[in-house]
Amino acid sequence: MIGVVKRNNVSLKIGIIGGGNVATHFFKSLGEIVVKQIFVRKKEENLHLPLSLLSESKDLRILDLAIIIIAVSDDQIINVMAKYHFDPDQTILHTSGSVEMDVIHQKHLKCGVLYPLMTLSKEDIIDYQQMPLLIEGSEESDLLLINQLAESISHHVTYFDSQDRKIIHLTAVIANNFTTSLLLDVEEILKKNQLDKFLLVPLMKETIRKVFDLGGIKSITGPAIRKDQKIIDVHLDLLSNYPEILDLYQFFTHRIQKI
Amino acid sequence: MIGVVKRNNVSLKIGIIGGGNVATHFFKSLGEIVVKQIFVRKKEENLHLPLSLLSESKDLRILDLAIIIIAVSDDQIINVMAKYHFDPDQTILHTSGSVEMDVIHQKHLKCGVLYPLMTLSKEDIIDYQQMPLLIEGSEESDLLLINQLAESISHHVTYFDSQDRKIIHLTAVIANNFTTSLLLDVEEILKKNQLDKFLLVPLMKETIRKVFDLGGIKSITGPAIRKDQKIIDVHLDLLSNYPEILDLYQFFTHRIQKI
Incomplete structure (x- = not known):
């Protein structure tokens, strides 16, 4: 594993799909330098997030985003994979504790998981550096990238496969x-x-x-x-x-x- | 209620009956300047406490102790009241959450309760100033005395009657x-x-x-x-x-x- 990467060294460009509790906390923990766009169904229902970042587009291929974080409810992950369009070079993550990485992998080769082991309501003030992040990746290169992203948020990043994460x-x-x-x-x-x-x-x-x-x-x-x-x-x-x-x-x- | 009394201003002399978890923590929280004697059934079973303070006597009348803390298991409080001899001027407390003050009051007029709302095993290191102490007293003079004792241990002293304490x-x-x-x-x-x-x-x-x-x-x-x-x-x-x-x-x- 690579060392801790300070946030201001992260040159990654990230997209988040979803505007709920987990999406909001990943936006807050990463900040606007890293999160370039947040994809939601309806802008007007997500005004707790910066309007300038919100997008209703389902085509993410034209955007220069290295990682897409799918932070929606567990049963919606499969729908997101069916309805959104990604570039083959983008690494696509979900954030669920119980959904297998395979749900993404069946549709997209470069993928992984970034699961925050925490109860997250929108209004909570969380010490992100202390929040365990459990990661998985489909290839070593994806895992290294996800690790770099995770370590820019938390000091407690651990590899967990889908079964142990469940x-x-x-x-x-x-x-x-x-x-x-x-x-x-x-x-x-x-x-x-x-x-x-x-x-x-x-x-x-x-x-x-x-x-x-x-x-x-x-x-x-x-x-x-x-x-x-x-x-x-x-x-x-x-x-x-x-x-x-x-x-x-x-x-x-x-x-x-x-x- | 009177203000917080610093421990070094407490001139109270205290006896403790019992050598278990709660007795040990009251001894630790009050210290040897305050606790003059600890009454146990068998000295050799209580060597986690200072030998010089241990006594197997059941006659507490000849001792200059203003307050006796009965810190034994709930069902033994009644036996202690039957077997030990107290001076009428001594204020006798138990430390139980569920036993009514009346169990002492039936035998002894000056009495009360000093209940620590905490899980206490002998080896635990407790921040006593943060540990809630719930107190009760049979007369206002007893309650004031118990409050003085309790406030020398904790910043969180509250009056609770027997029913609310249960x-x-x-x-x-x-x-x-x-x-x-x-x-x-x-x-x-x-x-x-x-x-x-x-x-x-x-x-x-x-x-x-x-x-x-x-x-x-x-x-x-x-x-x-x-x-x-x-x-x-x-x-x-x-x-x-x-x-x-x-x-x-x-x-x-x-x-x-x-x-």
């Missing part, structure tokens, strides 16, 4: 989406009791630190693992008005007691 | 223990596939930040909320060798889709 995406969904679902329950209970959810921030930061530093087995505490049935009964009683959270509490209590 | 403890169990259980699954999947779990650290830090800053509803992303059945099917297929995690995946996918 697995880490699965774990990201469990870790992020399911934890968020748990914290929705926490919010609901605290709100109904007019208690301040921010009291839990130090605990949650420590939870994450501990699991990664010590490992999950050493980190697990609380009434379930201690088999403290008195406390569990107190909690089940408190949850009598929340039947769904009560199910979830029992589900996890049983799971933890089987460890 | 509720926040319930949410701490959901947020900490159940998230840790999810991350155990993540560890298992990544380990079996020889992938590096530390790649998920930035995502998890952002997950916590986002839920508390934006709220859970605005933070929820991923295939379940998008109803992206193709990706869900990819994940169910990847989990075919993990029947329990597959159940959990379906459980949360259904929950999130009902939001």
Whole structure:
């Protein structure tokens, strides 16, 4: 792999297809010196992006763009490959955790993947240098080019093939989406009791630190693992008005007691 | 409430009953100038604490201790109240999230609660000033004394009655223990596939930040909320060798889709 390339040394010219969350963050992380055009279906729906860069064209062959980043929803990637026209010399990437590189490769030889292992909503302020980027390329020359692009954004660039990328995406969904679902329950209970959810921030930061530093087995505490049935009964009683959270509490209590 | 009391201004003399995780952290956070004696069942089982402070005595009446912190497991608090002898002038606290102050009050008038809203294993290095302490007191004079003690440890001291403390403890169990259980699954999947779990650290830090800053509803992303059945099917297929995690995946996918 080549070394870290500073952004101001990147002479690459990039096009982005899409105006959603991931497209917006790739535009923000690369900047206007690198991103020459952003291809969207309707300009007027993408005014969070610079109007001067927006284009509704589907013909990218006449443009001097070395890399095209397809940052659309997973099931739209195949449609983009069917409807847009590319130059054979352009390297075409998608940004999905679960879609195989082959979806592009079937239509276009020079291709790859640039997957940001992060939850990205438009308004988030992300420290891009700390955001892991998982890359794949169809040929060594494509991979080197994608690596150069990725290292101009982040200090954490790693090669992942399509199969491993699917697995880490699965774990990201469990870790992020399911934890968020748990914290929705926490919010609901605290709100109904007019208690301040921010009291839990130090605990949650420590939870994450501990699991990664010590490992999950050493980190697990609380009434379930201690088999403290008195406390569990107190909690089940408190949850009598929340039947769904009560199910979830029992589900996890049983799971933890089987460890 | 009185202002923050610097530790070197605290002239309180404290005794701690117990040598476990919570007792050890209260000793560490208060230090030897404040903690005059630590009462344990067997000295030889508590050599992680200074031998000079350890005592097996159950008679605390002859000692000049203003506050006694009972830091034992929840179901042992009642036994401590039955077996130990206290001076009526001593203020006796427990440190539990789920036990009512009344368990002490039934036996001893001057009492209260000092509950650290944190996961505490002996080896953890905790920033005590950021650790929320939830306090309760049987009389205003006790509450003022407990507040003085608590503010010598942490900048985040809040009054909570026994009922509200039970509720926040319930949410701490959901947020900490159940998230840790999810991350155990993540560890298992990544380990079996020889992938590096530390790649998920930035995502998890952002997950916590986002839920508390934006709220859970605005933070929820991923295939379940998008109803992206193709990706869900990819994940169910990847989990075919993990029947329990597959159940959990379906459980949360259904929950999130009902939001």
